[in-house]
Amino acid sequence: MSNTKPFLNRYQTYDFVNRNPVIKNKVDVSHGTVLYMEGVSISFDGFKALNDLSLYINDGELRCLIGPNGAGKTTLMDVITGKTKPDAGSVYFGQTIDLLQMDESEIARAGICRKFQKPSVFEKLSVFENLELSMQSNRGTWVALFASLNSEQRDRIDEVLEIIGMTALRFQSAGILSHGQKQWLEIGMLLMQKPRVMLVDEPVAGMTNQEIDRTAELLLSLEGKHSVIVVEHDMEFIRSIAKKVTVLHEGSVLTEGTMDEVQNDPRVIQVYLGE
Numbered sequence: 001m002s003n004t005k006p007f008l009n010r011y012q013t014y015d016f017v018n019r020n021p022v023i024k025n026k027v028d029v030s031h032g033t034v035l036y037m038e039g040v041s042i043s044f045d046g047f048k049a050l051n052d053l054s055l056y057i058n059d060g061e062l063r064c065l066i067g068p069n070g071a072g073k074t075t076l077m078d079v080i081t082g083k084t085k086p087d088a089g090s091v092y093f094g095q096t097i098d099l100l101q102m103d104e105s106e107i108a109r110a111g112i113c114r115k116f117q118k119p120s121v122f123e124k125l126s127v128f129e130n131l132e133l134s135m136q137s138n139r140g141t142w143v144a145l146f147a148s149l150n151s152e153q154r155d156r157i158d159e160v161l162e163i164i165g166m167t168a169l170r171f172q173s174a175g176i177l178s179h180g181q182k183q184w185l186e187i188g189m190l191l192m193q194k195p196r197v198m199l200v201d202e203p204v205a206g207m208t209n210q211e212i213d214r215t216a217e218l219l220l221s222l223e224g225k226h227s228v229i230v231v232e233h234d235m236e237f238i239r240s241i242a243k244k245v246t247v248l249h250e251g252s253v254l255t256e257g258t259m260d261e262v263q264n265d266p267r268v269i270q271v272y273l274g275e
């Protein structure tokens with residue numbers, strides 16, 4: 001028997017090469033919670049941006065996160081997505097996936113994605129092509145643009161176009177979309193990857209009132225299918241989508257409840273008046 005191993009054929013791909021190590025284990029939500037943050041603290045030069053923060057997000061929930069400037073809202077998103085590692089505490093995706101052991105790209109591949117405030121669509125490409133490019137795949141950008149789509153992929157793009165209300169704009173070049181439309185397209189680009197959790201930081205900043213209403217509808221329509229955490233300063237908008245609202249202050253959860261409950265909470269009023 002020869003002990004020399006055969007050379008691999010470079011025209012072939014091999015299953016044993018795990019090119020995209022995704023998730024070590026499946027997201028376990030058997031207790032209904034998709035995200036656990038416990039005792040999370042992080043300091044920047046001695047300043048506690050998050051201070052013993054604990055927060056639980058239910059699977060499929062739309063959660064609103066409010067709080068004055070500097071309360072730690074964006075830092076909280078940085079910790080969930082792996083951009084920043086906390087000094088203390090634990091952060092779990094479902095009951096078993098320790099996010100603190102994973103880097104940013106592993107966390108994104110596991111199904112937690114984030115929408116930044118500034119839309120970053122490919123201006124020269126059409127709405128459809130932008131969605132096509134965001135499809136979860138091992139393919140490089142070049143291949144993704146020129147390879148043909150299978151019917152399942154086409155269906156997903158159609159479905160997302162419908163969700164973001166941009167079916168009629170599918171061939172429009174993204175560069176000439178309005179600010180609001182770009183934001184929806186970017187939400188659509190995230191949806192192409194079928195994320196389990198979506199973090200959305202200040203989605204309606206700079207939008208017209210009509211665009212804000214449409215964004216509220218869009219985010220509400222995601223409830224149950226994805227877990228969404230929305231950070232926003234526009235209280236009217238928050239009121240229009242809110243079920244449960246978490247108020248952050250000085251890096252900790254000040255209170256949680258319905259919009260009416262938190263708005264009538266004297267501590268919340270105090271915190272906002274003191275701004």
Ligand SMILES: Nc1ncnc2c1ncn2[C@@H]1O[C@H](COP(=O)(O)OP(=O)(O)OP(=O)(O)O)[C@@H](O)[C@H]1O
Binds near residue numbers: 075076
């Ligand atoms: N990388 C960093 N280096 C130093 N300080 C930071 C860093 N990131 C955040 N901070 C500080 O932590 C605090 C919380 O900031 P964060 O951006 O999380 O607040 P926020 O609630 O998102 O506020 P806003 O509503 O203004 O967006 C702020 O005082 C900020 O200056």
Ligand SMILES: [Mg+2]
Binds near residue numbers: 073074075
């Ligand atoms: Mg912020």
